[in-house]
Amino acid sequence: MRHIGAFSTQPVFNVASIRQIEKALFSFEGNSFTVMERAAQALFKHIVTKWPDAQHFVILAGAGNNGGDGLLLAVLLKQAGLQVLVLDCAHSPRSGDALRAFEAAQRAKVNVELFSIEQVCSAAVVVDGVLGIGARLPLREDLQCVVHWINQTKHKGAAVVAIDLPTGVDADTGYAQQCVEADLTISMVQLKIGNLLGRGGIAAGQLINDSLGSQSIMAEMSLAGGQLHWLDVRQFVKQKPCPRYLDSHKGSYGHVAVVGGDHGYGGAALMASEAASKTGAGTVALLTRWEHVTASLVRNPNVMAFDAQQEQVLSLGIRNHCVLVLGPGLGRARWGQQLFTQMMALSLPTVLDADGLFWLSQDSEVELPIGSVITPHLGEAARLLGWQIEQVNRSPIKAALLLARRYRCVVVLKGVTTLVVNERGDVYMAGKSEPVLSKGGSGDVLSGMLGATLAYYKDTLEAALMAVSWHNYAAGEMAVHKGVHCGQPYDVLDYLD
Template identity: 35%
Template sequence: MHDDLPLSLYSAAQVRALDARLIASGTPGFELMHRAARAAWRALRQRWPDAGAITVFAGGGNNGGDGYLIAALAQRAGWPVRVYHLNDPATLKGDAAHAYAEATGCGARSEAWKSGAELSGVIVDALLGTGFSGSVRDAYAEAIKQINASPLPVLAVDVPSGLNADTGAVTSIAVQANLTVTFIGVKLGLLTGEGPDHCGELEFAALVEEPQNPADALAQRLSPRNLPRLPPRKRSAHKGNFGHVLVMGGNEGTGGAAMMTSEAALRCGAGMVSLATRPSNVAAALARRPEIMVAGVESSSRVISLVEKADVLAVGPGLGQGAWSRSLLSVAASRDIPQVWDADALNLLAGQAVSTPKGPWIMTPHPGEAARLLRSDTATVQNLRPTAARKLAERYGAVVLLKGLGTLIAAPDGRMALCGRGHPAMATGGAGDVLTGIIAALLAQHLPAFEAACLGAWLHGRAGELLGQHGRGLAASDFPDTVRQLLESYNPCLK
């Protein structure tokens, strides 16, 4: 999925700035517009070679200019062309005006869009460009409704109209494209939030020989090309070389969550795994996975002796928020060792029932938990996913893994990565508990926090894709064996 795309992701403003620099250095803006139109037209022909006709929706800016030039290319190729404009062409300026003149000069007529206008062939969305933010104006919104209601295929030029290219948010309505061709730099919002649902297949056209500087990127897209790696193991290796993970959680009635975290840590290579849980969970945990050392604990004093033997803590799955839960979490927060916090550990932190850990740590919130930690709401977090991830990292001094489509991993030092792997079948209880265990095992094997979160997110998402091929009904306990196989394929245990 998207593994042929560049790894560096940028903001719309960064891409526009490079565009402006290219023009200032001597590449005419109209030439860049022609290149964009040719790239989009080529992708359209490859995807729908037998369509035989196009319907272009053109806006009033340079995105509309791209659309007019695509119409000109189709007209010259002998395809029937319809062009509907949402702004009076007489108001067009600069390169967009030149594009309109070229389209009409070769016979591609444009008319004002009206509700119920006839559509044919492939719909080309050239309404709103990367500068769009906020809500879509009424006329544009009605045009987008007609596009989305049509059974015809849709190509979006640069970004689906109505989608925020920086955040992946849709405030009111956005085009649902089958194919999006984006230019110069891949925009972060195309791959997170609602971006993937609206882009369809995503293609990239550089248009220029001068690439963006990766050092300026907002984020790096995770791919087998840049994944962190665990080193091969020496033949003389023993369990003490690969860390002791202690999972803390599993209150009354939610013992399965902590058990799945423990099993995931075991399957992903931790040298030893212990589980501190309610006494009522001990028998079931030992029966399911006797390799895990299970301790029934009722007091913080019992937990302290277990924590002192651990190298990594995984805290929160099935923890609850009562007195027992707070006592375990307080012990964890006092320890200066790598930790992963999830679920109720984050809810207790949001409620100020406990302080942040002393050592390096990773939090793995879903948008609702992120909202509580930021004293915000879920809609705001989803509308500003990159900002939310960065704020959490800065506020809590943690590596933050913000779950959701286009998972974001943000570090306090400003680094950010995006994991585009995953499958809708992963929307099931316990999947996040497994992720916590995966990351804890990678920490135990000496990966730094940011790298462990990145590799863990990728393994989890890719496993979900493979398991999701079978459709609905995926269980979280299906993950560990598949993740183990993936980890071996990318990080062989032996050279």
């Protein structure tokens, strides 16, 4: 049983914490306008680096400080001899730094016009400085028109840059109904949840964070609330999911027993067992319906396949110190329910997935064995919590934390960005959008991979982070080589070596 070793993450914050950091930064600098000027310089640098040939810029500026950043950027672009037009979207009067920025733009003779939906845009780069972390959602109707206009100009060929985060995204959750679809987002100060999760993560496009000097004050800050981390999945790819070592034998890598595959759902259990094996488990057993045994032996002779209803199966397929993967194709009939009860009674570390989670939701008494992981998607999380799916979508971190505490386990809340959360309240966000994974069976493969890493690593959280990272990374590789349509959930497993 091993540890992953050192790995780094980037801290992520909610709006309340960002406000605290901003406040400390402003007092450290002695002046908030200096920070806004620095924000504009950072925007200028990143934009001209990415689009060195662009000559013509349009900046949409709201009434708050997000618009202030945009107005000071306009001054810098104008001073660099580039063509810039500010479209003013403010419906309330400006004050503070935003007003100072507006006055600076006037002094620099930046061309400012009131935004109109009829405006024809021929700019190479459109900058969204409408709303940042001060946004209240849903958007007012006039701002919905602005968002629509920005997205239309993008479809006509302009590149779109979002200041801090795309307008329309909730900075605390990543939730959005209608939002700007950026090519590049330049986050200010520190990363926010909305830069990474849900629609926010997709709408950001390429994401850059510029700390604006806040790095130096972070160490001295004591922020309320648990730690949120962004994990770049590529850093785990430097090592294999379950690295092999010279002085080893099959017992060194653990035994995984996959339990599932009722009538009609054999594929789920087969994929999970194949995944456990290809991820590096020493030995794998599959406990399934007798009708799937031959199919498994033909496809994966390395997997020991048993009829789950045979008396002696427990002694053959399940060993001391083994890990269970319970749920792929388990079904909601009596067969699945009996297996669920039988397996839970063994108190072995378990990856509980799919219909295993259904049975969990039906039994309020059940306690999960120590060292277990549950892997719900939004719908399964909603069922476990008694929430609507939309509620989980709007508050995924809260949902995952509640589940981790209630079941005293690690929770893998699956989505475009997946959350990995433990009982202590550590929250990791990992993965980027890989639409090739949006196919039935991807979750079964992940649960098998998790079985192998759970058998290998000492720490359940590390096991979950490793499997989630490799699943997402390998999917990206598979999409490149096989295509997003042809690539199948189990093909991910060909990219683990």
